Amino acid sequence: MTTNDIPGYKIDAVFGEVMGLTVRARHIGAQFTASFRSIGGGELPEMTKALYESRLEVVARMVTEAEQKGANAIVAARFDTSEMGQNWTEVCSYGTAVFVIPIPEGQPGATGQSAYLSANPQAR
Template sequence: MGIENYGGGQTAQADVLVVTTNDVPGHQVTQVIGEVFGLTVRSRHLGSQIGAGLKSMIGGELKGLTKTLVETRNQAMERLVEQARARGANAVLMMRFDVSEAADVGTEVCAYGTAAVISKL
């Protein structure tokens, strides 16, 4: 698996900047729009469950599950950005992920933050 399977985040050309900080250096917040989130729930397929069970007996990274979680987080973040853009934001401040089990059938991933309009100083 290549490096693209283990991470995510935005490209340099993104029209909605997503940061985990309260502010953006060199910018001022001109409008706070409010909370936005992107949510997805994914189930694991039988093959990955069996493979994960076997791998857990001998140890090591569960690469199939890692790839699935990366894809899930990226999808939640894409939905977060879509929500922010639809509400007129050009930034999401204080972005965080929340991950939980969903009724024992899958994993719920929520990306959330504060939609805002920022401008250069």
Template sequence: MAIEDYSGGLSPDAEVIVVTTNDVPGYRVTEVIGEVFGLTVRSRHVGSQIGAGFKSMMGGELKGLTKTLVETRNQAMERLIEAARARGANAVLMMRFDVTDAAQVGTEVCAYGTAAVVAKDGA
């Protein structure tokens, strides 16, 4: 499998800048809108759980589950961006992920951060 299957993030031409920092180098924050989040819950597939169980006995990476988690995080991030854009933001600062079990049947992934409006320095 290719590295794209195991990585996430935004394309360089994304409309909303998402960073894990308090600010964006080369930009100034002109307005703080507030907290935004994107949430998704994925159920566990019985077949993948059985396969993961066998793999865990032998050791090694659970590639199918890794790929599923990457897809889930990317979906949560897409929803975060949609929420920020809907509130008039062009940036999300201090973005984080939170992952928890959801009622023993799935995994909840929440991407959250602070929606803001930023402008290039000197503009």
């Protein structure tokens, strides 16, 4: 989650920064095809797919690291992408691992969802 807080939830513990990282070599066939497509302009589906898959991978790694620390949420999540050399791309996601608890009904900041989850812990 890219926000610094989660509506209806109180951050009860902060475990610190977590991240996921991957460095990918560009597929020569996809890069070759994309080179020809770039002449005419427009989207390069091969590169879009590679970047999308990389982002999914780094988010999964970040979530795993957060869970290993005992967190049940990540706040202030961000992505960073950079090229390394001519054929490699680095994709990183990072954020702050936290433990959140739902705010019960009647308390300041409660939402319908947090009130329900607070009253029904088995639904979490």
